[in-house]
Amino acid sequence: MSQLYAFTLGPFADMVSSPVFLVEVIVGGIAAGLMYSLVALGFVLIFKASGVFNFAQGVMVLFAALTLVGLIERGLPVVLALVLTMGVMVALAFAIERIMLRPLVNQEYIILFMATIGLNFFLEGFGEMVWGANVKKLDVGIPDTSFMVAGVQVNKLEMTAAVTAAVLVTVLAVFFQKTRIGRALRAVADDHEAALSIGIPLKTIWVVVWAVAGLVAIAAGIMWGAKSGVQFSLSLIALKALPVLILGGFTSVPGAIVGGLLIGVGEKVGEVYWGPLVGGAIENWFAYVLALSFLLFRPQGLFGEKIIERV
Amino acid sequence: MIYREAGQFKTTYASDQAIFPIVQDRVFVALALACAFAVPLAATEYWLQAILIPFLIYALAALGLNILTGYAGQLSLGTGGFMAVGAYSAFKLTTAFPEASIILVFLASGVMAAAVGLIFGIPSLRIKGFYLAVATLASQFFLIWLFNKVAWFVNYAPSGTITAPDRRVLGVIVTGPNSTAGARYLMALGFVVVFALIAKNLVRGRVGRSWMAIRDRDIAAEIIGVRPLRTKLLAFGISSFYCGVAGTELVFLFLGSAETLAFDINQSFLVLFMIVIGGLGSILGSFLGAAFIVLTPIFLTNVPHIVGLKMSVALLKQIELMIFGALIIFFLIVEPHGLARLWQITKEKLRLWPFPH
Numbered sequence: 066m067s068q069l070y071a072f073t074l075g076p077f078a079d080m081v082s083s084p085v086f087l088v089e090v091i092v093g094g095i096a097a098g099l100m101y102s103l104v105a106l107g108f109v110l111i112f113k114a115s116g117v118f119n120f121a122q123g124v125m126v127l128f129a130a131l132t133l134v135g136l137i138e139r140g141l142p143v144v145l146a147l148v149l150t151m152g153v154m155v156a157l158a159f160a161i162e163r164i165m166l167r168p169l170v171n172q173e174y175i176i177l178f179m180a181t182i183g184l185n186f187f188l189e190g191f192g193e194m195v196w197g198a199n200v201k202k203l204d205v206g207i208p209d210t211s212f213m214v215a216g217v218q219v220n221k222l223e224m225t226a227a228v229t230a231a232v233l234v235t236v237l238a239v240f241f242q243k244t245r246i247g248r249a250l251r252a253v254a255d256d257h258e259a260a261l262s263i264g265i266p267l268k269t270i271w272v273v274v275w276a277v278a279g280l281v282a283i284a285a286g287i288m289w290g291a292k293s294g295v296q297f298s299l300s301l302i303a304l305k306a307l308p309v310l311i312l313g314g315f316t317s318v319p320g321a322i323v324g325g326l327l328i329g330v331g332e333k334v335g336e337v338y339w340g341p342l343v344g345g346a347i348e349n350w351f352a353y354v355l356a357l358s359f360l361l362f363r364p365q366g367l368f369g370e371k372i373i374e375r376v
Numbered sequence: 377m378i379y380r381e382a383g384q385f386k387t388t389y390a391s392d393q394a395i396f397p398i399v400q401d402r403v404f405v406a407l408a409l410a411c412a413f414a415v416p417l418a419a420t421e422y423w424l425q426a427i428l429i430p431f432l433i434y435a436l437a438a439l440g441l442n443i444l445t446g447y448a449g450q451l452s453l454g455t456g457g458f459m460a461v462g463a464y465s466a467f468k469l470t471t472a473f474p475e476a477s478i479i480l481v482f483l484a485s486g487v488m489a490a491a492v493g494l495i496f497g498i499p500s501l502r503i504k505g506f507y508l509a510v511a512t513l514a515s516q517f518f519l520i521w522l523f524n525k526v527a528w529f530v531n532y533a534p535s536g537t538i539t540a541p542d543r544r545v546l547g548v549i550v551t552g553p554n555s556t557a558g559a560r561y562l563m564a565l566g567f568v569v570v571f572a573l574i575a576k577n578l579v580r581g582r583v584g585r586s587w588m589a590i591r592d593r594d595i596a597a598e599i600i601g602v603r604p605l606r607t608k609l610l611a612f613g614i615s616s617f618y619c620g621v622a623g624t625e626l627v628f629l630f631l632g633s634a635e636t637l638a639f640d641i642n643q644s645f646l647v648l649f650m651i652v653i654g655g656l657g658s659i660l661g662s663f664l665g666a667a668f669i670v671l672t673p674i675f676l677t678n679v680p681h682i683v684g685l686k687m688s689v690a691l692l693k694q695i696e697l698m699i700f701g702a703l704i705i706f707f708l709i710v711e712p713h714g715l716a717r718l719w720q721i722t723k724e725k726l727r728l729w730p731f732p733h
Contacts, residue, residue, distance in 0.1 A: 183704030190697030
């Protein structure tokens with residue numbers, strides 16, 4: 066009986082007994098969640114515009130961070146390094162479209178998914194070969210200090226990440242809804258062949274969307290790299306971003322943010338209050354179980370497009 | 377010319393429904409099986425240990441995943457987790473009942489994995505496609521965490537690993553540190569041959585057809601009377617059985633001792649690669665894909681050696697990763713239906729040879 070109490074009501078009692086700590090945990094969760102959202106944004110972009118689930122997004126984040134750090138280490142000023150990195154990611158988008166996407170037009174989605182896994186391995190090896198495998202420190206001038214807001218500690222870096230995410234989401238939402246290219250992107254996501262048949266240039270669209278995803282990857286790479294150094298475990302964030310995508314919906318830009326927040330908060334709260342009861346380290350699968358339970362009630366995620374099946 | 381079936385008439389339904397109706401096929405398969413069973417007489421320890429045994433083990437796992445993803449259309453990334461269930465349950469069973477036949481232990485571990493697979497397959501009734509893949513990822517991470525956290529599974533060993541003890545079949549030690557590679561190879565081969573036959577007959581029959589119906593048009597299938605609950609859970613169960621036995625073999629016949637790292641997400645992706653490259657929805661494809669994935673890294677590691685190039689180990693690993701990724705993309709572009717399709721095209725051309733049409 067006491068076990069049952071410890072499991073279900075105990076954590077809530079803990080939460081209520083020290084509300085300031087709870088707020089801090091939640092703020093920490095929001096910050097972590099926003100970092101996930103930045104990565105999830107890249108996924109959503111590519112999925113929204115081409116229906117491809119880009120498993121290599123995590124590695125693209127890593128590659129962007131590696132390139133930036135590598136250029137800064139070679140002595141280039143930060144702004145120039147940033148511009149060059151953007152150029153590299155656009156060139157990468159061109160290469161991916163030419164070599165990988167064009168021959169696989171209108172193949173089943175699982176084939177494209179596997180191709181992105183292949184791309185994942187390729188970029189991992191390539192990045193390691195060109196820039197080396199050491200952990201690198203990324204310094205873009207944002208201090209990793211905290212300040213107090215209404216009695217709760219807030220980290221400057223995490224605030225910057227939050228602001229960046231907010232700006233990115235607004236820009237991307239406007240891009241998709243209001244511009245011609247945004248409409249074309251959505252058309253391509255619906256049906257490649259139909260889009261081709263009404264004259265939308267698939268090749269250009271794909272290069273655009275992968276380039277934009279690459280730029281988002283740079284932003285995510287900077288935030289993650291500044292927080293925990295540029296190292297190869299960064300490519301594993303892709304796996305963490307998946308529950309975010311499920312919660313928010315694969316095709317929704319605001320969904321990526323909301324999903325990220327929910328997953329971040331849920332994970333932190335779960336780890337802090339329920340973790341000790343089951344031995345800790347539940348962060349690995351808690352997010353997935355959370356997303357899974359959501360899926361059972363709302364298969365398309367919070368903001369995703371309703372799945373309409375035709376027989 | 378030589379691959380024609382002219383003159384081969386079937387006089388019974390049974391012979392018409394054979395798996396290999398053409399006599400040339402039957403001869404070829406019989407020869408291949410004879411060679412396979414005779415391999416331990418001629419092969420070196422390296423070939424058996426590093427190439428053939430993992431090939432057989434991964435072929436079994438690929439068969440399991442192919443049943444689930446290739447035939448029933450349920451994309452699953454939880455293969456590593458189910459393999460782990462098999463391995464750990466076999467370890468617990470054989471340490472608890474040392475006199476039980478190891479073959480029974482293997483089968484029982486498969487049943488345990490099947491039970492777990494059934495539980496984690498329940499979401500498939502509501503969730504489809506990529507979402508289901510992520511749901512299976514949940515099972516993968518959860519199972520690995522479970523085996524890491526709960527020390528009961530490793531019999532409270534401080535090292536956290538499970539080790540295969542010496543066990544005999546018909547007086548010959550087939551698992552554990554004192555077994556020979558030849559004995560382990562024959563054990564793996566026996567299991568694979570029997571289970572491949574079972575799988576082939578499953579997919580040719582009513583069960584397989586119901587799986588393919590669900591894969592192709594699940595709503596329409598439900599309308600014509602294929603029960604989605606039963607069909608999908610059956611697919612999950614049987615697939616997990618195969619993966620569980622494969623996981624058991626991985627520890628007992630190949631690695632000798634393992635921790636959860638041997639069953640992590642990379643394993644799931646590896647087996648998924650095998651079935652996609654080998655051919656989704658094809659029994660032969662599972663074997664071809666497993667052979668490809670097992671042989672490619674060995675090939676890539678040895679080629680610079682043979683050619684005489686000197687490279688650092690790290691650089692070699694990176695190039696290996698790059699080539700591996702590039703090969704996967706290349707294969708998907710050239711033949712998205714996999715090696716099995718290439719083999720089918722070869723056979724069709726062989727039937728006409730030397731005539732053009």
